[in-house]
Amino acid sequence: MATPLMAARAGVSGPDIDGFRTVQRLAYDCAEAVAAQLRPGVTERQAAAMMRRWLADRGVHDWLHLPFAWFGDRTAFTGFKVPHQFFPTGRRLTEGMPFILDAAPIYQGYTADIGYTSSLGPNRVLDHLLDDLAVHRALIVEAVRAGRTLRQIYLDVDELMARQGYENRHRAYPFGVIAHRVGKISDGTVRPHAFGFGSRALLGLLQDGVRGHREGWSPLWNPRKSSDHPATPGLWAVEPHLGFRGVGAKFEELLVVQEDGDAYWLDDTLPHLRRWAGRGISGSLATGSAPDADPPGETAARAVVATAEAIAKEAV
């Protein structure tokens, strides 16, 4: 592998990992608590405000971005053309409607970025999507371990989605990212945010971007040439987002990439993992062995997708 990548600042050490885990759990607790309070008639703006208040009450004062909430077909970003459409609207929740809560709090200098998908009452389509996300989670970590470039992994995920019959909806995100790096933010007294994004966290991302540009890597994970390198050590907030006939589903959680190229999901006790466990779906590829180190492009993709599919079959 290209050496400059190893030089990329991991920016995290052992105790830091615990800090990230704490804030990620806090954010998911928030999403679960707010989701439990959602009733028919609640608007996206109200749900986003509930999350913000819940986290602020527990000591969160800075954000990578302010909480988002998407209801109904907005979970699949239907008709999204301009970025302002991501912001919460007056859309009201009704029975059976899917929703996504997305929050990125910064707590004691550690950033989390989470996405929580559920529905108000049963929704068969959403259940199916959520089940099928498990295999994406497994595929991503396995492919990172195998040393595949981020661009290749993005395309692997695309292929898997196409086979599953779903649309790739993370391409709607700014820069079409499936993931982005997060890091430590030094504590400051001034915490300005503009257009819903915390400026200090964005600054960190920007610094990473400048540095990466010089060294040949990118803190944004998308299908562009700039992402054609293996994952850089550090933390990545990964958010594969499936869309299917007006229903969207995603999870978003932190992936830890180590200096030696190994990778693991920061936390295996998150709500979607508990949900999969409850439904007998294995959300991890820990049992499968990694494909041979660095086989030529297509075979590797096939191997990874095949492993992922085998797992998916086993699970479903």
Added chain:
Amino acid sequence: MTSLYDLPGARRFEVASTDGVRLACVEAGNPAGPTVLLLHGYPDTKEVWADVAARLADRYRIVAYDVRGAGESSRPDATSAYALHRLTDDFEHVLDAVAPDGRVHLVGHDWGSVQSWEFVTTRRTAERVASFTTVSGPSLDHLALVTREGLARPTPKRLSRNVEQLFRSWYVYALHMPVVPELAWRGVLGKHWPAMMARSEKTLGPPEPSLPEDAAFGAKLYRANVRHRMAAPRHDAIAEMPVQLVVPDRDKFLAKRLYDELDRFAPHLTRRQVSGGHWVPRTRPDLMARWIGEFVDQVEQHGTAKPATAAATLASKGRKARRDEANRRRFAGQLAVITGAGSGIGRATALSLAEAGARLVLVDRDAASAERTVDLAQVLGAAEAYAETVDVSDAEAMEQLAAKVRATHGVPDLVVNNAGIGIAGSFLDTSPEEWKRTLDVNLWGVIHGCRLFGAMMVERGQGGHIVNTASAAAFQPSKGLPAYSTSKAAVLMLSECLRAEFASHGIGVTAICPGFVATGITGATRFVGTSAEKERSLREKTTKAYKRRGYGPEKVADAILRAVAENTAVQPVTPEAHAAYAASRFTPRVLRALARVDLPK
């Protein structure tokens, strides 16, 4: 044609009604099942339901009777004896005889439906009706109220609706003439009516021998009720039970728009749209029996019609919601066979039909992807979905598929011959093997589908629809796509010829010409005359370009369903396909010039 009396367990009996009228009734079918009461129209007898009843008999208890003046029932002379309250008396007496305690599921066609509206909105009989399926027979009260509204608060829509119905009701005015209708029916009209029906409506089977007398006496139904109800409609004619409305789209006597506000009078309304004429109980018995059976089952199980599916409630209001509703009306319960259903346009079409509640047989060469489509279809609410692994170019396998479909699911109502492969590159680079493979899949696959399933549809004689996926390349020549364009042009012409041949059988044929649509076809296209490496990069580039074009297969599926509903002959889909289609007719030189342009490499 069978008679109601030939059904298993058929029993003829008579019911005495008020004023000495005796009604000829028949009871048949499964005595333990829910009771379905079938009521005929004008100028028919209860035998109009024979084909539908035969399909319902194994699960339901069937009851039918001849309305006074028709068939084997008495024929009172006085016009006043045919007033709606008399008919309600008749219905009540029949109920007392066949279901003294329980409730019945009422099904009415034409005048059988008109009088049923009176029964289901009159208190003494309404509470004894569990559900009501109405075919081609509006309530006179609703008709009067809606017509008056059109006059009192005219809008262009209401006015044109009134005018349309005014013209379609010509026969009602004719029947109000004294003596003439009776003379006509007992003379020339009665003699030629069966032949006229067979020609214009494609009804099957011999006429009832009692037709002239049925028709002559039945005229009194109109005379006794129409003028009176149009002048003084009831305002409280609300049907509280679940109501299923079946609207044939080529009904000569009733405007489809007449029913647009029916949910005001029937709050629990399910609407169905059937391709056919006025006599659908005779011409579409399979579909009618299925819809009646499913509706009865739902009401028996839940006490109400099925609530909208999860997917349906998710639909945002507006165009999408209206489109979904139109698809449900048209395709619920219909059996569709789709080839190439594992990906792209085939899969999208399967899923759109699944949302509409169709029954699906999904065919693909790749078993896993067909299975996956089945999974998704079931989640979306398909009534049934089955995967079949067949290569459409394999004649024998296709024959086995057709036989299997017929044996296990019945004759399909809709066949989408969609499976196809892509091939690009110049004519001189294309080898005979590559030509053969292309034509085998793209043309022979369609021929097999049309041949096997078309024959079934013709034999059944209840209509149907075949959709063949052609391409904009069928009329846009190109030096870069000779084999593909040839195969698709053949599919287009095949569809046009077949459409002409099948028109007389009530079977529609549509050729779909999508254009540049982002599907898996580009990733698997054979680029002849290139190295493996070059081919891969061309595939990637094309796929990327199509993705950037951003026209999804879902929109093609919408176009397919719309084309089936409207029986369109050739349906271009993307704007470029529309443009090429127009150019091929008006300025073919432009297309010839375009054909010489090098495809990007």
